[in-house]
Amino acid sequence: MPTTDIIVLGLGAMGSAAAYHLARRGVRVLGIEQYTPAHAQGSSHGRSRVIREAYFEHPDYVPLIQRAYELWRGLEREAGERLLVMTGGLMIGPESGVLVRGALTSARAHRLPYELITAEEVQRRFPPFRLQPSTVAVQEPNAGVLFPEACVRAHLDGAAAAGAALHFEESVRQWKASGDRVEVTTSRGTYTAARLVITAGPWAPPVLRDLGLPLQVERNVMYWFTPLRNGETFAPERFPIYICEYRKDAFFYGFPALPDGSVKVAHHHSGELCTPETIRRDVDADEVARMRALLAARLPDASGDLRQTATCMYTNTPDGHFIIDRHPGWSNVTIACGFSGHGFKFASVVGEVLADLALEGRTRHRIALFRLARFA
Incomplete structure (x- = not known):
């Protein structure tokens, strides 16, 4: 039997x-x-995960994420615990870049609500950002944070x-x-x-x-900082989740402040291959410095005291x-x-x-x- x-x-x-x-x-x-x-x-793991609808990777993901939202909300009601907070989202980068172009393609294919806004408008709506004038952003309302x-x-x-x-x-x-x-x-x-x-x-x-x-496992690092100043501007009701294409095909992403006041940021793909047995769990000073450099140029108020780091693994297909x-x-x-x-x-x-x-x-x-x- x-x-x-x-x-x-x-x-x-x-x-x-x-x-x-x-x-x-x-x-x-x-x-x-x-x-x-x-x-x-x-x-x-990692205390917070992005959820977004105008999916830059491919329009075929959009119906799936719409169903995922329904199921997360049903699970939330069943569990009697908050699993999801809606904050809106920004996909930030050059207008010709893969991130903005892909988000627009999905939004238009599925008639999703969005705005294409300038760097100046991003900074007006969300004061912590400091963006190059050539940068634009797709702002979407149907994005937020899951608590993994x-x-x-x-x-x-x-x-x-x-x-x-x-x-x-x-x-x-x-x-x-x-x-x-x-x-x-x-x-x-x-x-x-x-x-x-x-x-x-x-x-x-x-x-x-x-x-x-054809799978490759990749080590990635998450960082939590205390805002250097103006911490209230990172509150979930005032600040969105975001992904930023800071150079061609290179991304970092981040979140509003968690209840403890910390702000989480991370690279999307770091390039260091590993296995679950060989992953390097420690995070060195050079890695922290590289993340601080990204924040200094684009979110300077976020780069206060380093509160925590953690590693996770991506399992990548070609x-x-x-x-x-x-x-x-x-x-x-x-x-x-x-x-x-x-x-x-x-x-x-x-x-x-x-x-x-x-x-x-x-x-x-x-x-x-x-x-x-x-x-x-």
Whole structure:
């Protein structure tokens, strides 16, 4: 007899959401996670994550993020805890740059509300910014901040309430599949099920070694500063989330102040490749200095005392788009990986998609952009 109906490997952002949606559909779910709930070892932590609608990466993301908003708000009501704060957003850069051009393309394709504003107008509306006159920004109202640890815990709590069995601090040794069953061996034992969902984050390359996926894991650093002055101007009701293309194809992003008054900023892609075993967790003085230099030129009031740093991992695909598909060799194995540093905001809808694929083999959501066949 199978241990359960379906096993979910990895209970970070995507796995917790998958377990939640599967359990709510009445199937027996076993979730397995090598660390504690909402841990800080992978890609689903950091106290705040951007959510935005005018998606510069590709217009096909927009319907998914719209559904993700619906699901986050439903989860928020269910959990009785605030998971999302709307602040509006700015996509800042040269008008010909990939960020502004892509945001405009998505906004116009889906008739989203937005304004294209000058650097002078950005500074009038949001005084902390200091921008070059040639810079413009796409301002959108439907953007804000997700609280990642709370989001993961809410999905886990909801999955458990719906009957899922969730195992933590249990590492996976191997998995194998046949036509009608899967078998997963862990540090505690062996489990069988009819289906398997693999949401392994930066551990995906070894877990999915048989597929030879073109994935690269990248170390990225997050920084929290106390504003040097005018801290009240960074309050969430006065200051938006933002991404800034400060030179061609190079970005940093940031947030309004957290409740403790700190302001979080980070590079989007740092270029230092790693594995979960080799990632450098310390942050050196040169890295802090580079971030301070960016802030000095564009957000000088933000660069006060350094409060905290933390590292996370991006799992990148060559084209920057996700992988969400059924395993080409085993129709009872569904995989989601390669979220390339911009996946967390989609976790609520990715969980729904994974439940669809695992149980029905199809989904109503448009996910052609994420199919494995593009790497064939």
